[in-house]
Amino acid sequence: MTRNRATNILISIAIFLVLYGCARAGKAFLVPDGGRLTGQYHMDGTEEAVFKNDSLRVTVRRIKPSDSEGSTLIKNLSDKKYIILKVGIENNSKFSVIYNPSLTALTDDGLDFLRPLDYTDLYDLTVADSGLESGLEDMTGKFYDIVLTLQPGEKSTRLIIFEPLSKNTSSAELDMEEIYIGTRTINLRFPFVLKTGKI
Numbered sequence: 064m065t066r067n068r069a070t071n072i073l074i075s076i077a078i079f080l081v082l083y084g085c086a087r088a089g090k091a092f093l094v095p096d097g098g099r100l101t102g103q104y105h106m107d108g109t110e111e112a113v114f115k116n117d118s119l120r121v122t123v124r125r126i127k128p129s130d131s132e133g134s135t136l137i138k139n140l141s142d143k144k145y146i147i148l149k150v151g152i153e154n155n156s157k158f159s160v161i162y163n164p165s166l167t168a169l170t171d172d173g174l175d176f177l178r179p180l181d182y183t184d185l186y187d188l189t190v191a192d193s194g195l196e197s198g199l200e201d202m203t204g205k206f207y208d209i210v211l212t213l214q215p216g217e218k219s220t221r222l223i224i225f226e227p228l229s230k231n232t233s234s235a236e237l238d239m240e241e242i243y244i245g246t247r248t249i250n251l252r253f254p255f256v257l258k259t260g261k262i
Contacts, residue, residue, distance in 0.1 A: 136198030
């Protein structure tokens with residue numbers, strides 16, 4: 064066996080191992096850190112974090128493949144590692160609940176501080192990236208981008224979309240500030256860990 068051939072075989076094996084490792088690792092995604100949920104917070108199953116008191120119920124989980132069915136944009140954003148969370152808000156009080164997504168942030172151990180994308184941000188993304196062109200018109204009412212008011216007994220389930228996190232991130236926290244219940248406010252914090260595998 065010649066030296067060149069042996070070198071080529073070693074290079075081929077190395078490439079295979081790298082590709083095999085990447086394939087096994089799969090996509091990185093956030094899941095609620097159930098070990099850090101206490102008090103009025105708990106897990107519902109293995110992937111949904113829940114806050115519940117007498118007035119309000121809020122659920123947070125990562126999107127599943129079925130959540131992006133019929134939405135090319137959501138699938139493309141997910142493929143490009145944008146953080147997409149499905150958030151349910153249920154008003155169990157006798158007052159109006161007001162949620163302003165511009166007061167929500169995703170922070171992480173890589174010192175990222177991200178605000179949710181709104182419709183203008185998504186429009187700018189689709190203009191700048193031809194791979195994201197399709198599907199913007201279908202997003203109206205499917206994600207939190209403007210102030211939402213829920214009357215007693217009403218609920219809403221929509222997406223919150225963030226830019227990708229830093230490469231070395233291992234944990235994050237979703238901070239939902241100043242959710243109004245009548246005239247009083249509540250701040251919610253949902254901890255997450257980064258996992259790798261199939262979505």
